[in-house]
Amino acid sequence: MSEHGRADVVIIGGAIIGSAVATFLAARPDFDGRIVVVERDPTFRTSSTTLSAASIRLQFSTPLNIEISRFGLEVVRHPERFLTVGGEAPDVDFVENGYLFLATDAGLATLEHNHAVQRSLDVPVDLLTPAEIRRRFPWINADDLAGASLGLAGEGWFDAYALLQGFRRRARSLGVMQRVGEVTGIDLEGGRAAAVRLSDGSRIETDWVVNAAGPRAAEVAGMAGIALPVRPRKRFVYHLEAPISLGAAPLTIDPSGIYFRPEGPAYLAGYSPRGDDPDPDTLDLAVDESRFESHVWPALAHRVPAFDRLRLLDAWAGLYEVNTLDHNAIVGPHPSIRNLLFANGFSGHGLQQAPAVGRGLAEWIATGRYESLDLSRLGYERIERGEPILELNVV
Numbered sequence: 001m002s003e004h005g006r007a008d009v010v011i012i013g014g015a016i017i018g019s020a021v022a023t024f025l026a027a028r029p030d031f032d033g034r035i036v037v038v039e040r041d042p043t044f045r046t047s048s049t050t051l052s053a054a055s056i057r058l059q060f061s062t063p064l065n066i067e068i069s070r071f072g073l074e075v076v077r078h079p080e081r082f083l084t085v086g087g088e089a090p091d092v093d094f095v096e097n098g099y100l101f102l103a104t105d106a107g108l109a110t111l112e113h114n115h116a117v118q119r120s121l122d123v124p125v126d127l128l129t130p131a132e133i134r135r136r137f138p139w140i141n142a143d144d145l146a147g148a149s150l151g152l153a154g155e156g157w158f159d160a161y162a163l164l165q166g167f168r169r170r171a172r173s174l175g176v177m178q179r180v181g182e183v184t185g186i187d188l189e190g191g192r193a194a195a196v197r198l199s200d201g202s203r204i205e206t207d208w209v210v211n212a213a214g215p216r217a218a219e220v221a222g223m224a225g226i227a228l229p230v231r232p233r234k235r236f237v238y239h240l241e242a243p244i245s246l247g248a249a250p251l252t253i254d255p256s257g258i259y260f261r262p263e264g265p266a267y268l269a270g271y272s273p274r275g276d277d278p279d280p281d282t283l284d285l286a287v288d289e290s291r292f293e294s295h296v297w298p299a300l301a302h303r304v305p306a307f308d309r310l311r312l313l314d315a316w317a318g319l320y321e322v323n324t325l326d327h328n329a330i331v332g333p334h335p336s337i338r339n340l341l342f343a344n345g346f347s348g349h350g351l352q353q354a355p356a357v358g359r360g361l362a363e364w365i366a367t368g369r370y371e372s373l374d375l376s377r378l379g380y381e382r383i384e385r386g387e388p389i390l391e392l393n394v395v
């Protein structure tokens with residue numbers, strides 16, 4: 001139904017990023033404005049948030065990404081501190097098994113470099129020799145490996161849907177309006193975003209617009225005439241049954257780019273294309289199982305010989321929102337349309353970054369600056385200048 005209205009803040013997209021911004025803003029004692037979150041699909045069936053591998057790590061090469069995940073970790077470990085409603089907090093079922101990055105000779109120098117950065121920030125990580133890899137993880141074939149980096153605490157995986165619903169419930173309890181609808185236009189007036197238009201003909205005037213549209217972020221930025229280098233790219237997740245238990249195995253990242261981790265008694269695996277692998281822009285979520293047979297399974301069985309007898313239970317596809325400049329988030333105001341804020345381009349690590357980015361944009365809207373963690377390095381300015389932030393640990 002078409003209706004017109006006013007808000008102080010309109011957030012486009014109500015999955016993990018939009019809901020985190022709304023929740024942290026609404027929870028601030030110094031902000032009492034009207035927040036409207038507009039979401040085109042409240043089932044979240046096709047959102048990246050619900051299709052993700054839902055894991056969190058501290059093993060980044062960029063100090064800012066490490067600090068961002070640290071706050072994500074605090075929320076995942078202690079949802080009761082942030083998401084309690086009526087005495088109840090969501091159970092996000094955090095499995096803290098760590099990440100294990102494996103390296104051949106070619107990747108060892110990068111592994112050691114990242115290790116030094118991480119240790120300088122007190123991240124609990126260990127570098128393992130091939131002999132140590134074999135001792136700790138006897139199921140790994142370490143013949144072609146030169147080393148590994150193991151996270152000892154603060155890394156693992158959790159229930160993304162429970163976290164999302166926790167944020168949404170908390171946002172509602174704080175008075176956030178969650179509206180079903182599709183934003184199709186942004187009206188600019190005097191160099192500002194003045195209103196958003198919905199496909200049902202509604203128009204909402206607003207002081208702030210937040211782009212939290214995930215893989216559709218460039219489409220939304222385009223409504224304000226802005227080019228955003230964020231592209232929807234398909235990533236498969238395979239749900240596997242194996243004839244052996246690897247025990248409390250970490251999320252293991254193979255040098256081939258393939259990763260796997262336990263999921264209850266079964267396993268999840270996936271990969272991101274490397275080098276010249278085709279990686280077209282698409283919103284399509286159809287699953288191509290042939291890639292599993294030809295590419296993924298052989299690599300898994302090479303690394304874990306017991307995976308030779310895997311069974312594919314299920315598979316799905318989700319969309320990475322790839323920032324083609326540098327695979328890092330784009331966060332904060334557009335340099336000339338200052339009341340249009342980005343929270344986009346997370347390139348496969350947005351779930352764990354949602355709490356810090358939500359808190360950061362809430363600070364920005366309420367006070368005009370970042371208070372707890374300076375996110376300005378992630379600003380849009382670097383896109384205009386073509387200056388990437390190099391993150392070496394992209395999964």
Ligand SMILES: Cc1cc2nc3c(=O)[nH]c(=O)nc-3n(C[C@H](O)[C@H](O)[C@H](O)COP(=O)(O)OP(=O)(O)OC[C@H]3O[C@@H](n4cnc5c(N)ncnc54)[C@H](O)[C@@H]3O)c2cc1C
Nearest residue numbers: 013015017040048049052053055183214318349350351352
């Ligand atoms: C296979 C896979 C594995 C991943 N693994 C991890 C991981 O292990 N750890 C991690 O941290 N991250 C991971 N990610 C990335 C993470 O899931 C995303 O970065 C994060 O969920 C992005 O959240 P979002 O809210 O920005 O986007 P989304 O969850 O996609 O939400 C965007 C929302 O905006 C809505 N929307 C879009 N356009 C409009 C419009 N015009 N009007 C109204 N609503 C609109 C959409 O319906 C959608 O609900 C993974 C992603 C995939 C696909």
